Amino acid sequence: HNQKSRSLDAHSVEVVIISFGCREGASHWLEETGFQYDMLLDSDRELYTAFGLGASVRKVLNFSNMLLYAEYVMDHMEFPRGLPSIQDDMFQLGGDFVLDEYGTVLFSHRCHSPIDRPTVDHILSAQ
Template identity: 75%
Template sequence: KNRKSCLSSVEAVVVSFGCQEGASHWLQETGCQYDMLLDPDRKIYAAFGLGVSLRKVLNFGNMLLYAEYILKDMKFPRGLPSIQDDMFQLGGDFVLDEHGRVLFSHCCQSPIDRPSVKDILSAQ
């Protein structure tokens, strides 16, 4: 396929391990327009090797960055007090083809570790 036809067939999906109420709230808070799949048993997370890590989430660099965000009065999406969430679950970014083959894989090493858009779009 040429690059133009590949990009026209792309579909972005957000996967969350949370409950429906929390997912709906997050979509509303963030204004996210993508479809969301719920994976409460974290089978998709496990299949892609996405782990849980207190050390990677609460490391000094992340805490310093969050403190800078707070000082700049940046707003964070607020969770619902009635929902317990796992803040130590790490995420990732993946590109799959129409047959389910993984073309690009990035398992986040912290909550702020994301690949560049250029890297994601270069996956073929």
Template identity: 55%
Template sequence: MPILHFQGLLDSQSARVLVISFGCREGAQIWLDQTGCKYDMLLDPERKIYKAFGLGSSYSNVMNFDSLLQYAEYVVLGQEFPDIPPRFLEDFYQMGGDFVLDEGGTVILSHPCKNPMDRPEVAQMVATISSVGRPTSF
């Protein structure tokens, strides 16, 4: 389930959620509007943050059978996807990730995505935020 469904749970933590995109301002605003995302977004057009976290672009991770099957299942179930105009789709193959940093900037949870739908459980993220324990990697 997308992280936006858990916004109240995340907001109850002493944490700040920041969405990072490499796209242009217009495309990012369309995505924010269509998804209802209320979190702050930082644009990283040179992908410096993506590179710092080791996130590359991968045709094989996006276009593999399992990913395409998962997309098809979402379509069959009526899952809506943001309808971003093609002129704003800069790199369909850019891989994302989810990371939790403590107040000092130390990564305490690291989850580089294996495919576009791969996300950690929000409960695990909240537990990590709550415990602020040793770094976790998935």
């Protein structure tokens, strides 16, 4: 994450993270990941709906994702730890979007799985 953050910080973009979770969970995630960007909460998932981000058990729990997660565990890669007191919707899919100052969508990527993310270079090419 740090390399991606530095790459984004080198450009004149404002990064905002949108979460559907609660304030406690969002604060915990930011602390666990070390991200320094602003986070907005969309508890009613209005933005998720507006950008066409759905939820899918099949896309989250498919074999290739489970295999990749197992490889991450074997490589001792750490995942952000959740809080036992918070129930998250693990099937909600995310996305990456670039908007200009007028709200026009310049780039959109709706994730097909939790690990389906575009590269920073791909995102920045939309500017």
